[in-house]
Amino acid sequence: MFDPPPEKLTPEIVFREYAPRIYNIARRMLGNDADAEDVTQDVLLQVVRKLDTFRGDSQIATWLHRVTVNAALAHRQKRANRQKHESAEADDDVLGSGGPVTPGKRWEVGPEESVLAAEQAAIIEKAIEQLPEPFRDVYVLADVEGLPNNEIGEMLGLSLAAVKSRLHRARLRMRDLLAPHFEGKVTS
Amino acid sequence: MTCQELLDLLHDYVGNELVIESRTTVEVHISGCLQCGTLVHAYTHTVRVARALPKCNPLPAAFEARLRAMIEPELKDKPAE
Incomplete structure (x- = not known):
């Protein structure tokens, strides 16, 4: 913030x-x-x-x-x-319903890690870019900027339920995008 | 609790928005389901790494120079005092 x-x-x-x-x-x-x-x-x-x-x-x-x-x-x-091929309309089906999820391995990012290495930050920024726009907006404002969901809803003209739904699906998509980079080596 | 039910509650669980009974139900499920335990671990980290991103990366140097030059007339109209 x-x-x-x-x-x-x-x-x-x-x-x-x-x-x-x-x-x-x-x-x-x-x-x-x-x-x-x-x-x-x-x-x-x-x-x-x-x-x-x-x-x-x-x-x-x-x-x-x-x-x-x-x-x-x-x-x-x-x-x-x-650019007519692009649409600013939110399509809530773009990322599916949020389940079922694919199994994965535990991530190697330590639980106490609060400062990211430049390489990790670049991977995360790239993953954010790959989120469909309506989901990216909510993810950036909620998880990167740390704004409360109700404030995000007011900014984007969305109900609280819609903000939570999009954020949940954006996080699941981010998990899929980041998994190849963070999965595997540490099992703590 | 099924794995799908856990998935439906995951946002609220990670955000500490569940009532204690629901939270306990989720935690019991996680403790007995390796797949959901792994999912919660990864999901939580997507939130954690996003929050760890720098919020104030410096402007690209060339843009900073252009921006400063662009607002210069506005600054003249509004002295800093």
Whole structure:
């Protein structure tokens, strides 16, 4: 999640502290650098232009998430309109019903591991890119950003049940995508 | 409890959202089912590794320079004080 804002926001602080956060969310949702750059630019301009409004406003973190998600969804819609073969519509059948699952082996990522090696992070980022968009959105906001499901539902216009269902299926898909990389060697 | 029933409860189990009775039922099943134990282990780790991803990777240098140049006029209109 975005860190709590400093007491007084300046344009430089906004640029330094928030632009990378905006970019990272947009990059993960949209899956490519060019689109993430467009969204970051749009959102950053909005923030700078409304800076006076946010001085001392403890809700800026929530606002930034909302504006970034909205900008990313709008950008994706525009892209989909240009490229007819892509659809921004959520298809809840894309990842199936969530079962049955294939058996696997225990993973070698240690239970206490909180910092990922660059190679592991790259594998996970690549797997996120492979999630269908509606599931990727929920997964990024819930499991990467750590936002609560009800807040995600409000941002994406989904019921709580739909958020939980998509998140569950996204996690199962991520498990399948990551298993070849993490399965096997350690059985603890 | 069947394996499918466990799968249906997995999101809520990992999120600590189950009432104690349901949680106990899940844990009893896991303790006796190697396949579900492995699934829960892997599922939990998909959550853990996602949360461990860096949230604030730096901007690509070229983009950072372009972005700074782009918002420069806005900064002039709104002095930092």
